Amino acid sequence: MIRPRKVFAQHWLKSEKALDAIIQAAECTQSDGFANAKGERILEIGPGTGILTRRLLPLVQSLVAVEIDRDLCELLAKQLGKTENFLLLQGDFLTLDLPSHLVAFPNFQKPNKVVANIPYNITGPIIEKLLGTIANPNPEPFDSIVLLVQKEVAERLYAKPGSKAFGALSVRVQYLAECELICTVPAAAFHPPPKVDSAVVRLCPRKIEIAALDPRRLENFLKLGFGAKRKMLRNNLQSVIERDRLIHLLEQLKINPQARAEDLSVQQWVILANELGVKSEE
Numbered sequence: 001m002i003r004p005r006k007v008f009a010q011h012w013l014k015s016e017k018a019l020d021a022i023i024q025a026a027e028c029t030q031s032d033g034f035a036n037a038k039g040e041r042i043l044e045i046g047p048g049t050g051i052l053t054r055r056l057l058p059l060v061q062s063l064v065a066v067e068i069d070r071d072l073c074e075l076l077a078k079q080l081g082k083t084e085n086f087l088l089l090q091g092d093f094l095t096l097d098l099p100s101h102l103v104a105f106p107n108f109q110k111p112n113k114v115v116a117n118i119p120y121n122i123t124g125p126i127i128e129k130l131l132g133t134i135a136n137p138n139p140e141p142f143d144s145i146v147l148l149v150q151k152e153v154a155e156r157l158y159a160k161p162g163s164k165a166f167g168a169l170s171v172r173v174q175y176l177a178e179c180e181l182i183c184t185v186p187a188a189a190f191h192p193p194p195k196v197d198s199a200v201v202r203l204c205p206r207k208i209e210i211a212a213l214d215p216r217r218l219e220n221f222l223k224l225g226f227g228a229k230r231k232m233l234r235n236n237l238q239s240v241i242e243r244d245r246l247i248h249l250l251e252q253l254k255i256n257p258q259a260r261a262e263d264l265s266v267q268q269w270v271i272l273a274n275e276l277g278v279k280s281e282e
Helices: 016-026 051-059 070-080 098-102 120-131 151-158 168-174 215-225 243-252 266-281
Strands: 041-045 062-067 086-090 113-117 144-150 177-185 198-205
Touching: 016 051, 016 113, 016 144, 016 177, 016 198, 041 051, 051 062, 051 070, 051 113, 062 070, 062 098, 070 086, 086 098, 120 144, 120 151, 120 168, 120 198, 144 151, 144 177, 151 168, 151 177, 151 198, 168 177, 168 215, 168 266, 215 266, 243 266
Parallel strands: 041 062, 041 113, 062 086, 113 144
Antiparallel strands: 144 198, 177 198
């Protein structure tokens, strides 16, 4: 039996309840075989020992699994290598050029959903690669992304304006996708148990309602605005706009001049950055 390796932040999920929740969130339905499946083409990042993979394979048209651990790849290849709708790629997902690797496999191109229990130490970079950034959204977005992540990170992803968990990460992700909490997963659901609880979240990329005219400016404002969350926004942004002008603009946008960064919605952040850009050019 292969033991979890700390270097890859490996924790094997063993809870059937959590697995059921992930499958349901991915909206993969039972079929009479993969050839008659609904048509979902799944990307799984870090399949580990394959406990989630085995549950998914009978429900989907195809599944591409990316695993960095060579020993696990050998195990998965031995156990699932002959499954027709399964393709295993060994490598680091963050540096892997997935489309170019899939050119040689016509039946596995363009996965439309992501379902994964990802390493917690690289959650941010993985989400950024899947969704893109404010400046460069993924040009071919997935239909949905279902991830098992650290509970604290999940709370930041789906946080609402005005809550303590709402921060720059919330704005960056919610600018690109609808975020939903599916369920929480206790540490005891894993082997070995991590030091934190986890949660299943679903991200559904969406059409951007109000686009940032200057994404770099918005990113800079987010960094400054959330840099000192206890301070009012008019104090955090005074290095880029004169305080009285900012107060006047906040009032024009019907935002409380005493608002803090977490009080603004995603749309208000975008509008504020756009308006500040216009004002600075006048």
